[in-house]
Amino acid sequence: MPEKLIIDTDPGIDDAMAIFFAMASPELEILGLTTTFGNVSVDQATINALNLLEMVGSSIPVARGISVPMFQTPLPFPDFVHGSDGFGNVNLPAPKGKAIDLSAAEFIVKTVLENPNEVTLVAVGPLGNLASALELEPRIAELTKKVIIMGGTILETGNVSPVAEANIYNDPHAADIVFSANWRVHMVGLDVTHKVTMNDELQARVRDSNPDFGQFLYDAGRFYADFYKASRGADGCFVHDASAVAYAINPDLFKVIDGPVRVATEGFAKGQTILKRAGYTYPENHWDVVTDSSVCMEVDEAALLSLYESTLTPQ
Ligand code: BDR
Ligand code: CA
Numbered sequence: 001m002p003e004k005l006i007i008d009t010d011p012g013i014d015d016a017m018a019i020f021f022a023m024a025s026p027e028l029e030i031l032g033l034t035t036t037f038g039n040v041s042v043d044q045a046t047i048n049a050l051n052l053l054e055m056v057g058s059s060i061p062v063a064r065g066i067s068v069p070m071f072q073t074p075l076p077f078p079d080f081v082h083g084s085d086g087f088g089n090v091n092l093p094a095p096k097g098k099a100i101d102l103s104a105a106e107f108i109v110k111t112v113l114e115n116p117n118e119v120t121l122v123a124v125g126p127l128g129n130l131a132s133a134l135e136l137e138p139r140i141a142e143l144t145k146k147v148i149i150m151g152g153t154i155l156e157t158g159n160v161s162p163v164a165e166a167n168i169y170n171d172p173h174a175a176d177i178v179f180s181a182n183w184r185v186h187m188v189g190l191d192v193t194h195k196v197t198m199n200d201e202l203q204a205r206v207r208d209s210n211p212d213f214g215q216f217l218y219d220a221g222r223f224y225a226d227f228y229k230a231s232r233g234a235d236g237c238f239v240h241d242a243s244a245v246a247y248a249i250n251p252d253l254f255k256v257i258d259g260p261v262r263v264a265t266e267g268f269a270k271g272q273t274i275l276k277r278a279g280y281t282y283p284e285n286h287w288d289v290v291t292d293s294s295v296c297m298e299v300d301e302a303a304l305l306s307l308y309e310s311t312l313t314p315q
Contacts, residue, residue: 170271
């Protein structure tokens, strides 16, 4: 039986890679996409999610989520990473479909309650929808099978500050609620995603195998790869959101450290994900009141890229 997933997303070029990767994987069954602000506004994210599904003729539901962070002032959208349309300025025509009437949080709650202990949440944007779902129905913490997020960093330098990763920084209060809830968060952050680089040749092979979405993904991927080449000297683009999907398919590709994680919500360390290692006791007890997370620290880059390519270039 494939794993049932909801992907919470702010598409986003690497979100698009992650969604097509998940849709092509026989190990996964996507029950719906929920959208959030992040790389673009939530309205654009919803349009983008619908467009991705229409490219492959999928009718899975899209539920529109929150438009702003829980407490902090909204930040500018990173058009220098994803383009002003979220897809590298390819400017797709408007989709025909519409989001469902349920909000993202309502859809998450309904789907988890209808499928107790069977649904994995894969969140690859800021975490406001998951935090809202927990507030709406706290029982989902016990009834969700697994929570996987792309976000945060422990040892690796951040990508919006020396200590913060973008998805967490965009809504740190929501992230702290999610890490503090009574469920284990599987964190796929920059400690591993900065160790996985997808080169242009791989992107071209995926393009050539997928007549319905390959050219789009390749064109959008030019913008994304150009950003990482120019800003980080990378030989292609870093694989952020698709790494969270890879974790859903095969967690053995990663090495993890377990321990409670809290998120700094204010000040110059805002958005920092702080892990308390096992075996230490401190007078400061903010970490002692939350469930352990599993934080990815190492990854088999070659195996992850091979899984991505083989899934998206079927023989
Ligand atoms: C994360 O931020 C967004 O730009 C990407 O889509 C990814 O989810 C990487 O920090
Ligand atoms: Ca994303």
